Amino acid sequence: MKLTKRSVSERALELGFASIGFTDAKPFYDHQMVLEARKSSYDWIYKLGLDLSAGIDPKAILPDARSIIVVLAHYFDRRFPPEMENHFGRCYLDDDRVTRDGLSLKIKALRDHLLNAGIKTKIPFHLPHRVAAARAGLGTFGKNCLLYANSAVARGSWILPIAFVVDAEFEPDTPTTGLGCPDWCKNACLICCPTGALKGPRKIEPRRCISYLTYFGEGLTPRELREPMGLWIYGCDHCQNVCPRNRAWLALAKTFPINAAAEKMMPYFALPRLLHMDTGYFEAHIQPHMFYMPSSELWRWHMNVARAMGNTLDTGYVPELIRAFEENADERVKSMAAWALGRIGGAAARSALDRFRSKVDGTLKDEVAFALTLS
Missing domain, CATH: 1.25.10.10 (Leucine-rich Repeat Variant)
Known part of the structure; x- marks a missing residue:
């Protein structure tokens, strides 16, 4: 059975993904230029064994690549215990990359759906997923470098894009790769970043980001960063919490049922x-x-x-x-x-x-x- 965009989309939404988009398998040359221009800021990633440049060309990942299917998963559709939100980034409170008992099952189910129709897939960790999602028309960027959905989570940033490189051709959707912040926003995220990691719209010094500092920073945290890092122990949501584009979802979240998995974790943390x-x-x-x-x-x-x-x-x-x-x-x-x-x-x-x-x-x-x- 030949799959269509519509049938793939219906299956993705049926599995619980927030939205889905399609783009071609052309190389991400613009992203490559960004990586080269900011090489000194990202040397630490290469030292960890993650070669970002190897994800530029989808055909280097899957030689017969013809399209990229991108799905968005919302990781903030349940309320988290405030005791945990104060110290840990929300995406980590609903992260199953080790336990593989949540999002991983949805990804496998969609991948099986494609495979059953004879479509090969690769889900590369080094392909620029956010850029692919924007190229697939799923969102625009914030000044804080995060992707904001065009429709999911009230157009907020509480999303994880997952890119499937496939050997089947699907008509690409219209890209939305620009900056989507409203003109009236006076750089809330840039001003409020406690450690000064955000250097300008879509420009970040990752080695000053609180998330980086909590789990990759070298040695004893410098004195000048200790107070600005505040209560964060692993990850950081500060630039998302202050962002006016997230205001609607944060208000809705107060009415959500509690995330049972996170609540179960709470005593251990x-x-x-x-x-x-x-x-x-x-x-x-x-x-x-x-x-x-x-x-x-x-x-x-x-x-x-x-x-x-x-x-x-x-x-x-x-x-x-x-x-x-x-x-x-x-x-x-x-x-x-x-x-x-x-x-x-x-x-x-x-x-x-x-x-x-x-x-x-x-x-x-x-x-x-x-x-x-x-x-």
């Missing part, structure tokens, strides 16, 4: 548990949902949690931070625990820092001394 978790706890309860940091980088989780605790200014966390300083062997974690104690302040925090100062030396001694200036 309590900050004191994360601060003191060991490898077994991490691998059993955390890594299946947030996997960019391996077990060998557990220190980064501890450090991020300590910083977030400090930025709550909640004196209830002081005993936990003291324990982390005393029990955690990693100097980066100890340094951040000290900083967090100084940030929270108070007699108990200062007393602990005074005690620690006489027992440490080197960089850690400097961090404790600096923390005392804060308290």
